[in-house]
Amino acid sequence: SYVLTQPPSVSEAPGKTARITCGGNNIGSKSVHWYRQKPGQAPVLVIYYDSDRPSGIPERFSGSNSGNTATLTISRVEAGDEADYYCHVWDTNSDHPVVFGGGTKLTVL
Amino acid sequence: EVQLVESGGGLVKPGGSLRLSCAASGFTFSNAWMSWVRQAPGKGLEWVGRIKSKTDGGTTDYGTPVKGRFTISRDDSKNTLYLQMNSLKTEDTAVYYCTTVRGGDYYYYMDVWGKGTTVTVSS
Numbered sequence: 001s002y003v004l005t006q007p008p009s010v011s012e013a014p015g016k017t018a019r020i021t022c023g024g025n026n027i028g029s030k031s032v033h034w035y036r037q038k039p040g041q042a043p044v045l046v047i048y049y050d051s052d053r054p055s056g057i058p059e060r061f062s063g064s065n066s067g068n069t070a071t072l073t074i075s076r077v078e079a080g081d082e083a084d085y086y087c088h089v090w091d092t093n094s095d096h097p098v099v100f101g102g103g104t105k106l107t108v109l
Numbered sequence: 110e111v112q113l114v115e116s117g118g119g120l121v122k123p124g125g126s127l128r129l130s131c132a133a134s135g136f137t138f139s140n141a142w143m144s145w146v147r148q149a150p151g152k153g154l155e156w157v158g159r160i161k162s163k164t165d166g167g168t169t170d171y172g173t174p175v176k177g178r179f180t181i182s183r184d185d186s187k188n189t190l191y192l193q194m195n196s197l198k199t200e201d202t203a204v205y206y207c208t209t210v211r212g213g214d215y216y217y218y219m220d221v222w223g224k225g226t227t228v229t230v231s232s
């Protein structure tokens with residue numbers, strides 16, 4: 001089955017840039033989506049189709065995808081960005097079409 | 110405003126059954142593909158399954174852990190999505206989220222999520 005690998009945790013100071021990676025075999029050939037989940041809340045879509053932002057998501061959130069790694073970049077990190085972030089691939093061409101990464105806890109120092 | 114409200118969670122014994130509901134509003138439910146995603150306590154997200162709109166065939170697809178035990182259905186007249194869970198196991202304990210599905214050309218994603226309903230399977 002297709003596996004998405006995320007670091008368990010990432011830490012960054014306020015005002016800096018946080019980068020959360022999502023590794024997968026030739027993931028650059030797929031579309032990657034990202035969700036933010038704050039404690040006790042439901043996930044919220046923050047990036048879809050590698051780099052598109054839903055309405056209401058700040059421009060500080062951006063995404064990229066190439067080779068074997070997709071990256072969620074959060075610029076000018078704020079305390080309110082502290083959350084778990086999950087990458088996701090849904091590829092109907094695959095034997096296991098829907099896969100989530102294990103999640104990354106972003107801590108704002 | 111798009112809104113999804115899950116209900117029907119609770120405590121059930123292993124081997125038992127439960128039916129979850131998801132009431133949708135703020136969009137044309139009959140045109141929407143929908144899915145269920147779950148999250149075990151302290152764990153990550155796991156896809157449960159998806160149902161297409163009736164105009165796209167209304168077919169369902171499921172994740173391996175629930176295939177043959179869980180059934181997704183929809184009542185477009187009531188703007189409601191259902192998840193029938195049978196032969197429940199302790200490992201089915203989780204928060205269950207209802208989501209809308211967007212996308213096309215092989216690639217899809219979960220757009221809007223409900224707040225979730227908690228299912229506990231324990232003797």
